[in-house]
Amino acid sequence: MNQFVLEAKHRTLLLTGVGIGVLCLVLTFLGDDELHTRFWSNYLHNTVFFLGIAFMAVFVQSAFITAWAGWYTSFKRVWEAASTFLVPALILMIPIIAGLWGHFHHLYHWADAESVANDPVLQGKSSFLNTSWYTFGTLIIVGTWIFFGYKLRSLSLQEDKMAQTADFKIHKQVRIWAAAFLPIAGFSSAAVIWQWVMSVDAHWYSTLFAWYTAVSWFVSLMALTILCLIFMKGKGYFESVTDEHMHDLGKYLFAFSIFWTYLWFSQFMLIWYANVGEETVYFQTRMEQYPVLFYGNLLLNFITPFFVLMRNDTKRKYGTLAFVSITVLIGHWWDFFQMIKPGVLHTAHEVMAHGHGAEGGHHAAGFLMGFTIPGLLEIGTFIGFLSGFILYFFSQLAKEPLHPTNDPYIEESLHHHV
Amino acid sequence: MSAPVSSIREPLINGGKTYHQITEDICSPTEKTPSTAWVIAFIIAVAGLAFYVFCVAWTVWVGIGSWDLNRTIGWGWDITNFVWWVGIGHAGTLISAILLLFRQKWRTGVNRAAEAMTIFAVMCAGQFPLIHMGRLWLGFFIFPYPNTRGPLWVNFNSPLLWDVFAISTYFTVSLLFWYTGLVPDFATVRDRAKGVRRKIYNFLSFGWTGSAKHWQRWESLSLVLAGLATPLVLSVHTIVSFDFATSVIPGWHTTIFPPYFVAGAIFSGFAMVQTLMLMTRKVLKLEEYITLAHIESMNKVILATGTIVGVAYLTELFIAWYSGYIYEQYAFYNRVLGPYWWSYVGMMSCNVLSPQLFWSRKIRRSIWWTFLMSIFVNIGMWFERFVIIATTLARDYLPSSWSYYTPTWVEIGLFVGTLGLFFTLYLIFSRVAPTVAAAEIKSILKTSGDQYTGPNAEKHSHAEAH
Numbered sequence: 001m002n003q004f005v006l007e008a009k010h011r012t013l014l015l016t017g018v019g020i021g022v023l024c025l026v027l028t029f030l031g032d033d034e035l036h037t038r039f040w041s042n043y044l045h046n047t048v049f050f051l052g053i054a055f056m057a058v059f060v061q062s063a064f065i066t067a068w069a070g071w072y073t074s075f076k077r078v079w080e081a082a083s084t085f086l087v088p089a090l091i092l093m094i095p096i097i098a099g100l101w102g103h104f105h106h107l108y109h110w111a112d113a114e115s116v117a118n119d120p121v122l123q124g125k126s127s128f129l130n131t132s133w134y135t136f137g138t139l140i141i142v143g144t145w146i147f148f149g150y151k152l153r154s155l156s157l158q159e160d161k162m163a164q165t166a167d168f169k170i171h172k173q174v175r176i177w178a179a180a181f182l183p184i185a186g187f188s189s190a191a192v193i194w195q196w197v198m199s200v201d202a203h204w205y206s207t208l209f210a211w212y213t214a215v216s217w218f219v220s221l222m223a224l225t226i227l228c229l230i231f232m233k234g235k236g237y238f239e240s241v242t243d244e245h246m247h248d249l250g251k252y253l254f255a256f257s258i259f260w261t262y263l264w265f266s267q268f269m270l271i272w273y274a275n276v277g278e279e280t281v282y283f284q285t286r287m288e289q290y291p292v293l294f295y296g297n298l299l300l301n302f303i304t305p306f307f308v309l310m311r312n313d314t315k316r317k318y319g320t321l322a323f324v325s326i327t328v329l330i331g332h333w334w335d336f337f338q339m340i341k342p343g344v345l346h347t348a349h350e351v352m353a354h355g356h357g358a359e360g361g362h363h364a365a366g367f368l369m370g371f372t373i374p375g376l377l378e379i380g381t382f383i384g385f386l387s388g389f390i391l392y393f394f395s396q397l398a399k400e401p402l403h404p405t406n407d408p409y410i411e412e413s414l415h416h417h418v
Numbered sequence: 419m420s421a422p423v424s425s426i427r428e429p430l431i432n433g434g435k436t437y438h439q440i441t442e443d444i445c446s447p448t449e450k451t452p453s454t455a456w457v458i459a460f461i462i463a464v465a466g467l468a469f470y471v472f473c474v475a476w477t478v479w480v481g482i483g484s485w486d487l488n489r490t491i492g493w494g495w496d497i498t499n500f501v502w503w504v505g506i507g508h509a510g511t512l513i514s515a516i517l518l519l520f521r522q523k524w525r526t527g528v529n530r531a532a533e534a535m536t537i538f539a540v541m542c543a544g545q546f547p548l549i550h551m552g553r554l555w556l557g558f559f560i561f562p563y564p565n566t567r568g569p570l571w572v573n574f575n576s577p578l579l580w581d582v583f584a585i586s587t588y589f590t591v592s593l594l595f596w597y598t599g600l601v602p603d604f605a606t607v608r609d610r611a612k613g614v615r616r617k618i619y620n621f622l623s624f625g626w627t628g629s630a631k632h633w634q635r636w637e638s639l640s641l642v643l644a645g646l647a648t649p650l651v652l653s654v655h656t657i658v659s660f661d662f663a664t665s666v667i668p669g670w671h672t673t674i675f676p677p678y679f680v681a682g683a684i685f686s687g688f689a690m691v692q693t694l695m696l697m698t699r700k701v702l703k704l705e706e707y708i709t710l711a712h713i714e715s716m717n718k719v720i721l722a723t724g725t726i727v728g729v730a731y732l733t734e735l736f737i738a739w740y741s742g743y744i745y746e747q748y749a750f751y752n753r754v755l756g757p758y759w760w761s762y763v764g765m766m767s768c769n770v771l772s773p774q775l776f777w778s779r780k781i782r783r784s785i786w787w788t789f790l791m792s793i794f795v796n797i798g799m800w801f802e803r804f805v806i807i808a809t810t811l812a813r814d815y816l817p818s819s820w821s822y823y824t825p826t827w828v829e830i831g832l833f834v835g836t837l838g839l840f841f842t843l844y845l846i847f848s849r850v851a852p853t854v855a856a857a858e859i860k861s862i863l864k865t866s867g868d869q870y871t872g873p874n875a876e877k878h879s880h881a882e883a884h
Contacts, residue, residue, distance in 0.1 A: 066718075067520075070424055124742040168426050179777075182722070186729045194740075205741045207674035207733050251519075262652065266676040273664045274671050278743060408426040415421045 001237050004398045014391040021384005028370070028377045037348040038370040040105040041341055042378055044096055046385040048196050049336045051089035051142070052217035053224060053389070057082035058149040059185050060221065065152075065178035070409030071248060071416045074240045077404065078228055080156055081397040082221070083149035085389055090142045097138060100131045108134075109202040109347040114354050121203050129202060134195050141188040148181045159406045171408050189214050197336070200343035204282045206271070212263040213339070219260055219301070220332040222253045223325035228393075230318050237402060243316045244417045250315030250324075257305035257328060264298070285342050292373050293338035300331030333382060334374070341371045421865070429868035429875075430524055433706040437860055440707075444856045445607050447702045452849060455701055460845045466838020473831035474549060482552040484828045491811045491823040496550040498803040499833050502686070503543035504585065504658055505679075505799060508651060509687025510536025511592050514599075515647035523866055526858040527712045530603075531698060532691045533596040534851075538843040539690070540589045542836040547581070549832065577660035584657040588650045595643045601626055602636065602857045655683040662806060669749035669810040672737070678730035682799060685723035685769070688716050689795035694844065696789050698853055707854050710783050717782040720795060724773035727802075731770060749810060757822055758809040761801050768798025 029039040057079040064072055072079075099105035109115055109122065110129035116122045122129070152174060159170040190210035198209050226249050232238050271279045286294045304327045314320035345368070369375040374382075404410060435443070452460075477484055487494050510533035517525040548557045560582050562572045572579050605626035608619035626632055659679035662670035692713070699708040738750040754762050772794050781787045813820050847853070868874045 068427065121742040125740055128740060171426065183725050183729075186725065187732075190729065190733060203742075205737050207672045207730075207737045208677070209673075210733065211674070211677060255519075258649075262656075263677065266656065267673045270660070270663045270671070270673050270675070274666050276666055276671065278741070409424045411422045412424050417421065 002401045002403045006394045006398050014387045017383050017387025020380050024377045024380030035106045035348050040107050041344040042381045045340045047092040050385055050389050053221050054085035055145050056217045056221040061152050062178040062181040070412035073407045073409045073413035077402050080153040081393050084396045085392050086146045097135045106351045107344055112351050129199050141192050151177045168408050197339055200340055208267045215260045216332045216335050219256045223329040226321055226325045230322055240414050247315045247418050254309040261302040297335050345371050423865045423871050428711040429872040430866035432868045434869040444852045444854050463838050463841035467842045470835020470838050473828050473835050476828055486826045488821050490819050490821040493807050494823055495825045495829040496546045498807050500543050500546035501803040502800050503539050505683035505686045506690045507536045507539035508683035509691045511647045511651050515644045518644055523862050524712050524715045526862055527708045530855040531853050534847045536592050538840050542840050577664050580657045584654050588654045591646050603852045652680055655679040668745040674730055681723050681726040686799035688720050689792040692792035714782045717776045721773050721776040728770035752813045753809050761805050765801040765805050768794045
């Protein structure tokens with residue numbers, strides 16, 4: 001079966017998922033505080049998370065092409081299709097950008113004129129943390145990613161339709177685009193991660209943050225890839241993707257979960273050890289006011305994949321692979337939750353306190369559903385975004401044949417064994 | 419039957435070798451009298467080593483006062499050299515362990531020499547923490563042991579102590595890994611030798627017979643060691659970076675240090691591998707095993723890691739400004755435009771800008787460009803450590819204690835001397851052991867030999883058909 005067809009019942013299921021998401025967002029909005037903090041932070045959280053996964057799909061392809069990897073060729077259409085989600089993701093960013101101009105959300109402390117006026121640190125950053133930079137940075141950078149994702153995908157599809165020549169003309173073009181994307185991705189991803197995520201804690205900074213966040217996306221993409229392949233193999237597609245490929249994907253999931261932990265530890269330990277107040281406050285807040293998020297992060301993203309995937313056979317069995325993939329996919333969604341929520345809530349308190357004396361913003365919040373831990377509305381929103389992602393991804397996948405007949409590495413991938 | 423290999427890949431063994439020819443080509447340098455080039459190089463290297471011994475003796479006799487350190491700059495060339503050598507010692511184990519996991523076949527051409535280089539580089543690195551104590555005979559103070567010093571223990575909270583553990587573990591595992599790989603090759607050399615030489619190689623190869631059981635145990639041990647070595651590659655330079663990053667000194671305390679140091683270490687390690695391999699392949703006539711394809715692959719790694727390091731430099735600069743923390747901002751202003759601006763320029767141009775030449779395939783495959791660039795990167799990475807250490811220390815929190823530092827002849831002599839130590843060891847290695855892993859090369863012959871893949875293969879199969 002070389003042509004994927006999305007069954008009607010699955011389409012209905014995914015559309016229902018999207019409906020749940022929309023419903024949850026509406027309910028969140030209606031039951032929210034005066035600034036709609038919970039609604040907007042949920043929206044930002046999920047948009048950034050899934051946008052990043054689509055970006056990683058372009059990045060992984062570029063890295064693998066540049067490294068002359070052959071083994072993944074038989075399922076490379078999965079990543080090509082996943083990268084197209086960048087287009088709807090950019091559209092999803094527009095309400096956030098519009099909100100910065102129209103001041104109808106308060107996600108970012110630096111976007112609040114009154115706060116900036118009384119805050120020399122925010123003033124110092126204002127030539128980077130400002131609405132124009134955010135807007136054009138996002139549009140230009142994500143636009144560039146879309147272009148490269150499109151280029152890689154269209155060349156790959158074109159290769160299928162043309163007779164393979166001895167000089168591998170198309171593949172050589174693909175190599176140039178892929179190699180060119182790597183440094184672009186390296187610099188541009190850092191810039192937008194600082195804007196979208198790190199700047200919700202507008203005072204805080206960490207040089208490692210961009211790489212840490214990017215690896216979180218990377219692991220999420222691997223988890224989604226494994227889940228997608230397991231599902232599609234169950235339906236009879238991707239017969240040429242064997243346990244050997246799953247084993248290698250499992251290794252990626254395992255190794256990069258450890259790498260994520262390495263970066264987590266490096267960032268945490270250095271800040272904890274040096275104990276510079278400006279930096280420590282970030283982890284202090286999370287450990288004391290958000291302990292479930294803080295420790296849960298490690299449980300989901302390190303302890304589970306580390307112990308389950310350590311053995312060889314768990315990387316080859318669909319049960320354990322699916323279990324770990326689901327865990328770390330939720331885990332990295334959780335990671336973004338803990339990156340975004342505390343800062344946004346703090347900003348909201350600051351903004352709400354403008355009329356009530358300077359000290360108002362600094363009181364610690366008690367338990368607050370949707371911030372201290374994700375509530376049912378957050379889970380529903382996640383289901384909505386996930387369903388939307390999968391629906392779009394499947395509809396793109398259904399447009400083209402699954403098997404890249406003319407890829408120069410296809411034979412290697414078909415006979416791959418570890 | 420081996421797995422199919424895409425015809426887009428280049429062969430990794432040229433010259434249509436047979437298994438026997440591989441044995442001949444790789445073992446014969448250990449069996450002949452050394453060439454003149456080798457003898458001259460060895461004399462120079464041993465002279466360097468002798469000068470090293472002299473400088474160490476001078477340092478111990480006269481004291482650390484023979485260096486030009488002052489109360490502001492307590493770490494000068496010594497720790498710069500230490501970090502530089504540790505960094506170089508990363509490529510070998512990366513090639514052996516991590517490229518093995520990524521199934522990069524080109525590693526087989528260079529892994530043996532790179533692992534040897536790793537071990538020698540770590541040995542050179544290990545000298546500096548000891549020498550910089552000034553009183554070498556008290557070096558055992560760094561080991562935590564039940565002691566006669568009463569309740570006095572080493573400081574377990576200090577990354578300097580973690581370094582002791584990290585580097586000694588790394589050294590041990592790298593040595594075992596390297597030696598394990600050598601065992602079957604030593605046996606091959608033994609089988610061709612006579613007399614005492616045969617006895618020595620028999621001892622070195624642990625009486626290897628090449629039975630199935632031996633190979634099976636050898637494979638299992640290699641796998642276990644690869645598993646241990648992989649996290650070690652990351653941990654060693656991570657902990658070296660902690661020496662700086664756990665402090666509260668602006669310019670040192672930054673969270674990106676661990677991964678950025680590791681990337682920089684791989685970068686400099688590959689540059690040194692290039693320097694050595696380009697000479698080795700020429701002198702020992704190994705051009706058919708260390709091919710242009712190998713050189714190109716390593717140049718790509720250099721380009722990639724150099725660019726990663728570039729991202730890290732710019733991230734540091736940007737976040738220093740972004741932090742709004744005036745001391746951090748000043749530290750970086752000072753780095754770029756302060757009295758040591760020339761070392762920052764040296765670092766940036768050698769590490770970030772010049773490797774960008776490797777975007778050109780022509781330059782990646784040029785021996786001379788590669789050699790030149792590998793020297794550039796070696797210099798650049800030395801500057802990087804000097805920038806981090808001396809520049810940062812020269813301007814501390816108190817302007818009254820600001821100072822400048824230039825090395826004395828003793829400090830320069832110690833650095834040059836470790837180069838002598840390094841090359842002495844490497845030259846001896848190239849005489850007594852096969853510099854290319856013969857057993858591993860043979861394992862990829864059927865998939866990557868030029869009679870099986872690439873343009874020559876077609877003629878070959880055509881001829882067979884007739």
